[in-house]
Structures are given as C-alpha cells and as structure tokens.
Amino acid sequence: DVKVTQSSRYLVKRTGEKVFLECVQDMDHENMFWYRQDPGLGLRLIYFSYDVKMKEKGDIPEGYSVSREKKERFSLILESASTNQTSMYLCASSPGGPNSINYGYTFGSGTRLTVV
Amino acid sequence: AQSVTQPDIHITVSEGASLELRCNYSYGATPYLFWYVQSPGQGLQLLLKYFSGDTLVQGIKGFEAEFKRSQSSFNLRKPSVHWSDAAEYFCAVGAPEYGNKLVFGAGTILRVKS
Numbered sequence: 001d002v003k004v005t006q007s008s009r010y011l012v013k014r015t016g017e018k019v020f021l022e023c024v025q026d027m028d029h030e031n032m033f034w035y036r037q038d039p040g041l042g043l044r045l046i047y048f049s050y051d052v053k054m055k056e057k058g059d060i061p062e063g064y065s066v067s068r069e070k071k072e073r074f075s076l077i078l079e080s081a082s083t084n085q086t087s088m089y090l091c092a093s094s095p096g097g098p099n100s101i102n103y104g105y106t107f108g109s110g111t112r113l114t115v116v
Numbered sequence: 117a118q119s120v121t122q123p124d125i126h127i128t129v130s131e132g133a134s135l136e137l138r139c140n141y142s143y144g145a146t147p148y149l150f151w152y153v154q155s156p157g158q159g160l161q162l163l164l165k166y167f168s169g170d171t172l173v174q175g176i177k178g179f180e181a182e183f184k185r186s187q188s189s190f191n192l193r194k195p196s197v198h199w200s201d202a203a204e205y206f207c208a209v210g211a212p213e214y215g216n217k218l219v220f221g222a223g224t225i226l227r228v229k230s
C-alpha cells in the first residue's frame with residue numbers, strides 16, 4: 001500500500017527552538033507539499049516542491065523553510081518556533097507531469113505541533 | 117485565483133438520514149474537484165474526484181458528488197449516513213494551469229446522532 005509517512009504524530013517544542021518536521025513517501029512521486037491545518041481555516045499551503053532541490057513558496061511561507069535533498073523526503077523547518085505556529089501539519093505527495101493533478105494527493109497522518 | 121467555499125462549518129444528521137455537504141468554487145474554466153475526508157487524528161483520504169465526463173461521480177464509502185457548472189458547485193451526498201461517517205470533510209479545487217496545487221475549503225464537520 002502506498003504511503004506518506006510523517007515521523008512524529010505529536011511534538012511539543014519551546015518558543016525559539018528550531019523544529020524539523022519530516023515526511024517520507026514511497027511512491028516515487030515528484031510533487032510534495034506541506035500544509036498547515038487550523039480550525040475554521042482548512043488547509044493552507046506552506047511550501048511545495050516539484051523536484052529534488054526545488055522548492056516554491058505557498059500561501060503562508062513566513063517563518064518556515066523546507067529541504068528536499070532526496071526525492072522521497074521533504075522536510076519542513078521552523079527556524080525559530082513561535083506559539084502561533086501551534087497547529088496540525090500535513091504532508092502530501094502526488095505524481096508529476098502535465099495534468100497530474102487529476103490524481104489528487106496522498107496525505108500523511110499529520111503532525112500535531114504545540115509550541116509552548 | 118481559485119477559491120473554495122464550504123458554507124456549513126458543522127452539520128448534524130441522524131443515522132440513516134440522507135446527507136448533503138455543500139461546496140462552491142471560484143474558477144473560470146472547468147476545474148478539477150475533489151472531496152476528502154479526515155477522521156479524528158488522521159490525515160486526509162480521497163473520497164472522489166471530478167475533472168471531466170459524467171457530472172455525477174461515485175466515490176468510496178457510498179458517497180457521490182454532482183458537478184453543476186451553472187452553480188459553480190460540487191456537493192457531496194450520501195443517501196443513508198452511518199455513525200462511522202462522522203468526520204471532517206474537505207472540498208478542494210485545482211487546475212493544470214495553476215500547477216499541481218490544490219486549494220482547500222475550510223471544511224465541514226459532520227456529526228451523526230443515533
């Protein structure tokens with residue numbers, strides 16, 4: 001069964017810490033995405049990547065960065081965690097190529113991050 | 117730019133009753149439309165999708181959705197709800213000319229009462 005795996009289900013970090021959220025997919029997908037999910041706001045795109053070492057900003061990139069050194073792994077980095085980054089973070093992947101959007105995304109189970 | 121509106125934040129239905137969750141999108145041409153479901157503490161699972169052809173699409177778990185271009189809507193329906201359908205439901209829209217990004221609605225939380 002195809003999978004997107006997020007390394008942590010729950011994380012508690014202190015304000016100012018550097019935080020790494022890891023996501024690995026085993027489907028050989030070109031596209032990977034990081035969303036954050038907040039009640040009443042749905043999913044908002046933070047960053048995405050269409051290929052190794054390639055990244056593009058989404059709608060809310062401030063305070064975040066990403067790394068994609070290998071095709072299967074896409075990391076989200078909170079450079080200096082703040083309390084307003086307390087949220088559920090969801091990683092997703094999809095195949096590449098034109099019109100590949102018709103496949104939709106495969107999501108991981110999410111990481112619930114609390115910054116105290 | 118694309119946008120998605122799910123007008124209902126919460127919906128409560130009785131077990132065995134029919135269900136309709138509303139979704140309206142904003143996009144000029146024919147969009148790619150999706151419904152996802154999220155059970156508590158889980159990621160999102162694809163229920164169904166539409167991008168061309170028959171405007172009534174069938175999905176998993178007995179769900180269906182109808183694309184109505186004139187109303188810019190893609191409402192999700194189920195004829196008889198089960199207690200296990202209690203979850204949060206997200207509508208999403210995308211288009212090839214916007215890359216492979218999906219835009220999600222705010223979600224509708226479904227409660228099922230016995």
